[in-house]
Amino acid sequence: MKKLALVIDPGHYPGYNPGVDPTVYEGNVMYSLAEAEKKYCDAKYSDQVDCILTRGMNENPSLEQGRGHKAVEMKQSGNYEIVMFMSDHTNAPGGNPPDPNVTGVCIFTSQFRKNTYDFLRKLADVAASAMNSHFLYMDAKPLSAADPADWWGVVRGAMNHAKTQQEADQNGADYAFIIEHGFHTNPVECAFFKSQKNIQRMAEAKIDFIMEYLGIKKATNSTMTAFWLCDGTLEITYAGADGVNLRSGLKITNSNIVGTLYKGEKRRVVQGIKMSDGQEWYRLESGEYITANKNYVKYTENNRKEKVGKVTGVASNDVLNVRDFPNSSAGNVTKTLKDGNLVRIIGECYNNGMQWYLVDQGDASNKFKGFVAARYIK
Ligand SMILES: [Zn+2]
Incomplete structure (x- = not known):
């Protein structure tokens, strides 16, 4: 309405x-x-x-x-x-x-x-x-x-x-x-x-x-000021019959609604995002965006795996991409790894049936954090 x-x-x-x-x-x-x-x-x-x-x-x-x-x-x-x-x-x-x-x-x-x-x-x-x-x-x-x-x-x-x-x-x-x-x-x-x-x-x-x-607010052209990778579970706490909308973009407009979740429903979150207007969003492992407003949703970090893994099965002339989103055709490549590199596995998710690990360097030097295809980590 x-x-x-x-x-x-x-x-x-x-x-x-x-x-x-x-x-x-x-x-x-x-x-x-x-x-x-x-x-x-x-x-x-x-x-x-x-x-x-x-x-x-x-x-x-x-x-x-x-x-x-x-x-x-x-x-x-x-x-x-x-x-x-x-x-x-x-x-x-x-x-x-x-x-x-x-x-x-x-x-x-x-x-x-x-x-x-x-x-x-x-x-x-x-x-x-x-x-x-x-x-x-x-x-x-x-x-x-x-x-x-x-x-x-x-x-x-x-x-x-x-x-x-x-x-x-x-x-x-x-x-x-x-x-x-x-x-x-x-x-x-x-x-x-x-x-x-x-x-x-x-x-x-x-x-x-x-x-x-x-009390009707003007649309603003807000831009992303920060985002972080995570592995958590989002639960809808808002009880209203209109639910909480899933969106294809980081903006509240009727044209980008791609679904709706209702009280008690849960989804895995892989990114947190902060916008210049102060609004925060989550990105689900399935790709949609949803508000991070605590009046509507509750976020819980998933249990960290804290396991060391080794990059395995990557050809010597090839690299393993570390991505900012668990999807090989969405998000950006933020780092590449070579066969034999060690990483710390801190999360795990599935997107379109494919398993991804959230990994980081595991020590204080040259820190990175990102998603890698789990089949290359042993
Ligand atoms: Zn007149």
């Missing part, structure tokens, strides 16, 4: 609502903003977030069913802990001609999502700060006395046309709001959206804040 479905509604449609600068249309620049938000979200947060737009660039879906209701569908899928519906707009104060001096960021939301007002107030500040503006006001109100569902069509749709708190909590989005990024009737705020750089800055500020607020 992913943490968040983020449904972004690019307000209106192309050519709708020209600003005080007639080359800026609300419907166009809000599509650019929503698209930048989705791209940034996909690039940085896709491990825990699915982000969708409610319309293509040239489409104009209906407010309640075509836009807002997309969030209800995400809610009903059962695939997300949280569903957030955000409709991106720029504002106009009404009046003819409209007052060009009105500025600020406004929020229009659901009467049934009072628990999100603190978040929305902060998000408004983040957006205002990105465009050197200020918070103006936030509002939530009913359609009419006869229909107490939310006033704004997209919000009403995202709340599944709920008329009561109970209906809202059944299928409504967890967050449902319109954010008005300043007034396109004001020359300065209108001009802000002429710049793609400004749009990008706004998108990143909003998305980073939303994720930080929800």
Whole structure:
């Protein structure tokens, strides 16, 4: 289950609502903003977030069913802990001609999502700060006395046309709001959206804040800083029904999951790995990686064999490879041995039915440690 479905509604449609600068249309620049938000979200947060737009660039879906209701569908899928519906707009104060001096960021939301007002107030500040503006006001109100569902069509749709708190909590989005990024009737705020750089800055500020607020971490490009060879047993201690994933790489992402282990299952570990982000991993003898986080797994070193062995059966013009992983086609050769060399056997494992020894030099000089094919050690 992913943490968040983020449904972004690019307000209106192309050519709708020209600003005080007639080359800026609300419907166009809000599509650019929503698209930048989705791209940034996909690039940085896709491990825990699915982000969708409610319309293509040239489409104009209906407010309640075509836009807002997309969030209800995400809610009903059962695939997300949280569903957030955000409709991106720029504002106009009404009046003819409209007052060009009105500025600020406004929020229009659901009467049934009072628990999100603190978040929305902060998000408004983040957006205002990105465009050197200020918070103006936030509002939530009913359609009419006869229909107490939310006033704004997209919000009403995202709340599944709920008329009561109970209906809202059944299928409504967890967050449902319109954010008005300043007034396109004001020359300065209108001009802000002429710049793609400004749009990008706004998108990143909003998305980073939303994720930080929800505790969703940005993907990092972490690199391996250390690894060591070992011979141990890993036992899954985490009792959750989702288990602990086996991965083909040293990164937490959905695309590299190759299996899952559950509480009580055991595997042999042949490598420990430390990453620049501080995370530690184990590599199993079968090649997969698994977290070394003690909240999920327990590691026990296997009994050391502490036996001296002699390299045997290697031709005089050949060498025996010492590897950093027990597999002749994975990992690296770290040293070579000659027929007759002595090694200390400190571990043993099997990979694809082939027996390997973990060996070291056995004295203080010229220390090495690695895996060798057991059939050459007598
Ligand atoms: Zn609008």
